[in-house]
Amino acid sequence: MLKLGLPSKGRLMEQSFEWFCARGIRLSRAGSDREYAARAEGIDGLSLVLLSAGEIPRELAAGRIQLGVTGTDLVREKLAGWRSDVVELAPMGFGHADLVLAVPSCWRDCEGLDDFAAIARDFRAAHGFRLRIATKYHRLVRAFLSEHEVADYQLVDSQGATEGTVANLTAEAIADITSSGETLRANHLKILPDALIHASQATLLANRSAAATAPMQALLAHLGLAQPR
């Protein structure tokens, strides 16, 4: 029996249902729309569990679910060495979100990452501490800035309302997920054009050791997907 984990709420769950439905597998909630039990029809040997999107990477890596749908941003942020544990089977074409670095729109002199690096150095000299970037994507942001050799900054943790941290003077810049950029604009922030940290979308994933099993191969054939390498 293969266990498929889907995000338990909102658009992601509905669009996941639609994606599977278009491929002949009907997924639905078991009882009321408040109940987290669910069922799969149209194929044998597949059971469905509804989980928080943020927990799906961990559950996949642990092998408690063999298949899951979540954003690639969460997989990369939450699983160190993610390729050793999970495989991406198919991007699903929805749930698009970009992890971006954003600075105050009023920073007219900040047109890209090189400006940002120079401003961070000046800021540290003027204020006596490192320029603060608020984010909940610590590993992804740190890896990106390290790769681009930006120094003189520090990350401050922000688990929500991250766009408000600049006006609240608890951060000078933010790194967060955006789809339309509207919340950023409403908070007088602008995206640095050359600092797209990760382009995420909802993706069907499998636990790596489960990916080669016969039930998984049968399911992939049913979905018309290539065997993962």
Place this chain on the structure above:
Amino acid sequence: MIPRTAKAAVGRRILDAFRAAGAVEVAPDILLPADTLLDLYGEDIRARAYLTTDPIRGEVVLRPDFTVPVVRMHMAGGAEPARYCYLGEVFRKQDHGDTRPDHPRDNEYLQAGFELFSRDPDADAEVFALFHTALAPCRLTATMGDMQLLLDAVAGLPLSGPRRAMLAHHIWRPRRFQRLLERFSAPETPRRFAINGAPWTGLRTEAEMLSRIARLETAAEGPPLPPEWHERLHRLFSVAGPAPAALDELRVLADHLPAIAPAVERLAARLAAIAARGIDPAQVRFDASHGRQTMEYYDGMTFSFTAEGRAGQGRTDWPPVASGGRYDALTRVLGAGAAIPAVGGIIRPGLVAELEGAEC
């Protein structure tokens, strides 16, 4: 597998050698306040050190290295000159990229260290020779570098002060350094920044921005760096080979980069002092860029002892068995106004034990 007790025994043997060289043993805390280390190393340390919180002390970190606590202890009232040694665990997170390696690096390991606070110009040679002698049975490759050489070369470029400072700041970040160098080698084109109606937000002030804009819009940093300087800097950065040959090459280069001449002569004196301590300088590799891959706090001699190409204990890629260098500026940062020349390094007894178990 080499048992932990055997590694500790090697550590005590190294510690004995350090004590015999006049060092006083010290035992810094394992839980260190995080703020100093975070400010010093930035996010690198958060990626590599174990942070935890204490309800009273706030953010604390499991000792990622000994240098900072030893320097703080010395700056708080040590006599001069001072020699310290220590033996203990350090803790390092190993956050791999997308794929976990087959042989992950150690998360905790012993360091045996020696730190010398002294104004004696012979201090570099004393520390290098001490490490060389302690590690002689392991037949390692000794590599030396010198950050002062590179920093002096940058300070001697015919560029404006702010531009030289910017290059020196990024000397440890090779691609950013290269991009800056290329930008400074081209004629400066004034930038124009469009006015926008965005309300001011955040802690950075408008005055800070306007002064940067004024700098960039007036393009007043002076003429571009003539191409021969770029070329000379590159030749300097690529000097690598047996130390005596590298020294000859540096002396030739110093005719065109006069700013490095004093550092080159200090290197010559250091190599002579090392020879006087019974080490053949021809057996030491000098790599001018060596310090660009090390901790940012080194600002003079740097060194490492490596086991390149050695097999055994399932390892093929050995981390440096020992490393160290001069860190005068760090004592100024941690010394609240005071500063003292300082040089030191660490040996990893666990790796020495593995090498001995394998063959040496």
